[in-house]
Amino acid sequence: MLTTEEQNFNATIDRGMKILDDLIAQMQKDGKTELDGESCFKLSDTYGFPIDLTREILEEKGMTCDEEGFAECYAKQRETAKNAHAATKYMGADETVFHKIDKDFHTEFIGYDKLEGDSEISFITTDDELIENAKAGDEVYIVSSQTPFYAESGGQVGDIGTIVTESGKCRVVDTQKVVAGKFAHKAVVEEGEIAVGQKAHFTVDRKTRYAVMRNHSCAHLLQAALRKVLGEHVHQAGQLVDAHRLRFDFSHFNAMTAEEKLKVEALVNKYILEALDIKMEEMPIAEAQKLGAMALFGEKYGETVRVVTMGDGDETASIEFCGGTHLDNTSRIGLFKIISESSVASGVRRIEAVTGRGVLELVEERAATIQQAAESLKLANPLDIVKRCHTMMQEVKDLEKERDALQAEITNLKTKSLFDNPYEVNGVKVVTAMLTNTRPDMLRKMGDELKAREADAVAVVAGVDGEKANLVVVCGKNAVAKGAHAGKIAGKVAALTGGKGGGRPDSAMAGIGDRFKIDEALDKVNEIVGEFVK
Ligand SMILES: [Zn+2]
Numbered sequence: 001m002l003t004t005e006e007q008n009f010n011a012t013i014d015r016g017m018k019i020l021d022d023l024i025a026q027m028q029k030d031g032k033t034e035l036d037g038e039s040c041f042k043l044s045d046t047y048g049f050p051i052d053l054t055r056e057i058l059e060e061k062g063m064t065c066d067e068e069g070f071a072e073c074y075a076k077q078r079e080t081a082k083n084a085h086a087a088t089k090y091m092g093a094d095e096t097v098f099h100k101i102d103k104d105f106h107t108e109f110i111g112y113d114k115l116e117g118d119s120e121i122s123f124i125t126t127d128d129e130l131i132e133n134a135k136a137g138d139e140v141y142i143v144s145s146q147t148p149f150y151a152e153s154g155g156q157v158g159d160i161g162t163i164v165t166e167s168g169k170c171r172v173v174d175t176q177k178v179v180a181g182k183f184a185h186k187a188v189v190e191e192g193e194i195a196v197g198q199k200a201h202f203t204v205d206r207k208t209r210y211a212v213m214r215n216h217s218c219a220h221l222l223q224a225a226l227r228k229v230l231g232e233h234v235h236q237a238g239q240l241v242d243a244h245r246l247r248f249d250f251s252h253f254n255a256m257t258a259e260e261k262l263k264v265e266a267l268v269n270k271y272i273l274e275a276l277d278i279k280m281e282e283m284p285i286a287e288a289q290k291l292g293a294m295a296l297f298g299e300k301y302g303e304t305v306r307v308v309t310m311g312d313g314d315e316t317a318s319i320e321f322c323g324g325t326h327l328d329n330t331s332r333i334g335l336f337k338i339i340s341e342s343s344v345a346s347g348v349r350r351i352e353a354v355t356g357r358g359v360l361e362l363v364e365e366r367a368a369t370i371q372q373a374a375e376s377l378k379l380a381n382p383l384d385i386v387k388r389c390h391t392m393m394q395e396v397k398d399l400e401k402e403r404d405a406l407q408a409e410i411t412n413l414k415t416k417s418l419f420d421n422p423y424e425v426n427g428v429k430v431v432t433a434m435l436t437n438t439r440p441d442m443l444r445k446m447g448d449e450l451k452a453r454e455a456d457a458v459a460v461v462a463g464v465d466g467e468k469a470n471l472v473v474v475c476g477k478n479a480v481a482k483g484a485h486a487g488k489i490a491g492k493v494a495a496l497t498g499g500k501g502g503g504r505p506d507s508a509m510a511g512i513g514d515r516f517k518i519d520e521a522l523d524k525v526n527e528i529v530g531e532f533v534k
Contacts (some may be wrong), residue, residue, distance in 0.1 A: 037065070038069060121196055159172070159204045167195070215243075469515040
């Protein structure tokens, strides 16, 4: 019996192997021999597949991994982990500068239905101390009693925007919840200076917030669609919504089929095109539960909760507990497109998708790729690409067949001429040759022909194939009877080049070590054959 730990390890290895196999297949299709650093890193970091194993498997296939890219990803991740640690520190895990603020001081969020508002600058802090004012160039945290800035929560990123006072202007790069209901605006003073006690105008970056809301509202529709298509066992297991994409993790055991993905995509887009109204309400938790609102598994809720409803009556698409910010109508999402579906852990799948502008960018990018492909193929009409690809593949197959036939003919001619001037060792004919552009399979075939042609001969032929070289040794029936042994001869000749190999008495293959030592090794063949044929 395997321990649970061993089983988990085996499952990790199996999953990693499968992912790597897919990557290798794709590389072979693309004619690549180096796996990009990001994929190597993802295999090791996300999937726990040892990097040494990745290297080994790639090597077996004559491939390598982008070591530099891998190192870069690794360094970047360490930096992120360090920052995340710093963030949790200021988010209240340890004593932080925000603990110096009165614990009864709260920030009221006023940004559900407006993107700007006035408030007073109550506190300004650096990373570790409260300060009274800040000037251009300073990086500070600003805490106010009210704000329209959403602080990162429930997978929705914190807002960015500006805070302006009569004497200065700040650019807010992030908003986080810190200890005891306080919001900290991470900001850079860009002009003038700001001071505690000043009145300030808070403006959320509208473009970014709308992009985030498109992704967040759409994540609700996605969960509803997944439950319809895959079943009621689907629950949110985590999410991240920012201005560029939505990432939704959910409970489900199998990879989604192409058909399921299409169905989910179509259903979400149907909800969007139906232009369903989005309602956000606060209500007692019991009432929300009665409505059948989806809650987050394992999440603790207060007495009153916010409930987000999309559509109404029979047309209700989704009801969820959610404290995030949302659009007022699903049509504002624009369009929805899944980018990828993958596994994050056992029983947890991840969908990455785009909406609105993100879909537009995707469509433009794909259209450009199609256009480029059409131009490379010299097609006036991009829609002919598929047809042209089929004919080209057929042409490649025909050409390969033709090439193989020609090569076979050349091999045949070369083997014929080999016996023009044989050397004799104790009554056995010995021939040697080195051929360029000869693959191992051609070499083997040549050996078979030589063996059949001359019963009294030993033939040793080296074939160079790009950077590599191989050796075939064959001994005719009579030569074997006189003591010749192809396997042993191959081993000895190959050893002279630092290579190795062996085989049967009548036929053997060996790998050449240093291909610049082939001539030298072939010169010794007569001597070596002499050791066996007495
Ligand atoms: Zn939500």
